[in-house]
Amino acid sequence: MWADAIPGRDEQQALKRKAIVRAAARLMSRRGSHGATLDDVADRLGVSKAALYRYVSNKNDLILACHEEALAIAERCLDHGEEKGATGLEKIRLGLRSYLVEMIRELGVPALILEENVLQGDAAERNYANRDTYEQRMRRLVAEGQRDGSIVQSEPKIAVFMLLGSIHWLAKWYCPDGDWQPEQVADAIVELATRALEPSPAERLSAELHAGAGTGP
Amino acid sequence: MWADAIPGRDEQQALKRKAIVRAAARLMSRRGSHGATLDDVADRLGVSKAALYRYVSNKNDLILACHEEALAIAERCLDHGEEKGATGLEKIRLGLRSYLVEMIRELGVPALILEENVLQGDAAERNYANRDTYEQRMRRLVAEGQRDGSIVQSEPKIAVFMLLGSIHWLAKWYCPDGDWQPEQVADAIVELATRALEPSPAERLSAELHAGAGTGP
DNA sequence: CGTGAATGTGACTTCATGGTCACGTGTGCA
DNA sequence: TGCACACGTGACCATGAAGTCACATTCACG
Known part of the structure; x- marks a missing residue:
């Protein structure tokens, strides 16, 4: 169906995680790893902080990513x-x-x-x-x-x-x-x-x- | 106490402040400005955190110094x-x-x-x-x-x-x-x-x- | 000595932030 | 239609660290 033009569920997950990592990287580049809070990252993506935890196990994990x-x-x-x-x-x-x-x-x-x-x-x-x-x-x-x-x-x-x-x-x-x-x-x-x-x-x-x-x- | 940085009497204040700055700089060099806490700095000098505030108005001031x-x-x-x-x-x-x-x-x-x-x-x-x-x-x-x-x-x-x-x-x-x-x-x-x-x-x-x-x- | 200023302390408050949870909502599937 | 599940949320908790304060101690000096 749709000739695989629509990304599957698990692909979406990967994409979202990538978006989180990119947003986090951008923020941390400017304000430093400590200075960038998870709320900031979430805000930037238009979601709540809690949502991030579906794709990232914790902040350390995010920084590592x-x-x-x-x-x-x-x-x-x-x-x-x-x-x-x-x-x-x-x-x-x-x-x-x-x-x-x-x-x-x-x-x-x-x-x-x-x-x-x-x-x-x-x-x-x-x-x-x-x-x-x-x-x-x-x-x-x-x-x-x-x-x-x-x-x-x-x-x-x-x-x-x-x-x-x-x-x-x-x-x-x-x-x-x-x-x-x-x-x-x-x-x-x-x-x-x-x-x-x-x-x-x-x-x-x-x-x-x-x-x-x-x-x- | 004070890591042996106490010669004069009136200059004591200036020397102590300098000792604080040096200790803080050393710690921050290793762990970063956020990673080094004032308690750490105080410990390093063998005093309590509260004592630091006699010589430094706040952490920002210390980092600037x-x-x-x-x-x-x-x-x-x-x-x-x-x-x-x-x-x-x-x-x-x-x-x-x-x-x-x-x-x-x-x-x-x-x-x-x-x-x-x-x-x-x-x-x-x-x-x-x-x-x-x-x-x-x-x-x-x-x-x-x-x-x-x-x-x-x-x-x-x-x-x-x-x-x-x-x-x-x-x-x-x-x-x-x-x-x-x-x-x-x-x-x-x-x-x-x-x-x-x-x-x-x-x-x-x-x-x-x-x-x-x-x-x- | 006695006194006041300076100094240091532990115990405290405050606050930001990482992390959690119960719940509401939408979506794919039988 | 209805179920199961993924997803996202607001409210909440826990904690670490900055900053404050009343009090004890020490020191200079009359």
Whole structure:
């Protein structure tokens, strides 16, 4: 019937939960996890707080869902970067750029990431695990870039922290209602931050020599 | 009691208030402004919560004081940078490096900065004003570096946001009990982040030409 | 000593907010 | 038609934390 154009009951549930998570993420981005109350989230969706509990077991669960949504976006964008980019540096650039744009579009601004310490119990550990796998993936990309000569030699951990810091700090200053467009600002930030990873000509030369000069012209 | 912060008699009040601010800053750095309760702060100092109210009018006031302390450190470190550094880039490097070191030493880790949105009323505006003057000072240094050729041409606002993001993100991952020493990690982060501002040899050359080549050998 | 100001305390109030529950309503299905 | 179930609601409870207050204690000083 209806050629499956009408979402089923359980699909509706999933959609509603997603709407809750999105609304919550937006609010928390602005006011922080503590500052955004469940009443706020409910109001934003035009329902009562009690209704939320049909789709979310508690606030911790909701916050965790927000973080997982954000990290899912990040991973998806890294997929894109790894697919399209040639060098380690390019993959990182593409991945971070689309991450920022998507983040601004979908969740307002990625301020959730700024305060993950509010999670308690299992949720906290699960979230740390998620974040760690993402960071490790980033580090592997840095190492790849160091091998292919697109990234300067340095401690990958530090490099990744530096990049993520530059990116997420956006939450502190970017105003979605301002003049700057998401793509524009994402470009500018990512371009500048990843400049830090670019090897100088001299460094690139020595890297090529060290690699056997097999890739030179 | 009072964690051994009681020399003079008349200055006692000021010192005690300072001790409160420091303790609060440390706790808030770890657990966030909301997560750190006044009871926690009092416990840490070995007094009761009620005693705090002799030196602090309310929690907002306390949070504001923490931010002002942090910004005061930042300004002081920029003074140092401006005094010792020759170029715009050097001033920024020195300023940020000592800021990070001092911050880790004094206030644990500068996580307060991550959540200034919790301030309410006058305190919020005053804090934003403080922060703005600091950021403007940083921007002026970037512009100076662009004039003297030590910093690549780019939007100073973006550059400053990128730097501050890299720096403050430290709060997310640096563990004071870990292996890395404050100076070591401050050096690494600042060195890498400011690399992004360095002009490439070609850019430097064109900058010198544009400036009339008056400073070349 | 004696006195008043300063300081610290425990016990209290107040309030915001997370979380629960019994109930009314609409909807799909036999 | 009527049943069962999902859904949403307003009213409610529990709790943690901010903030207050009367009182005890200590200290400077005449």
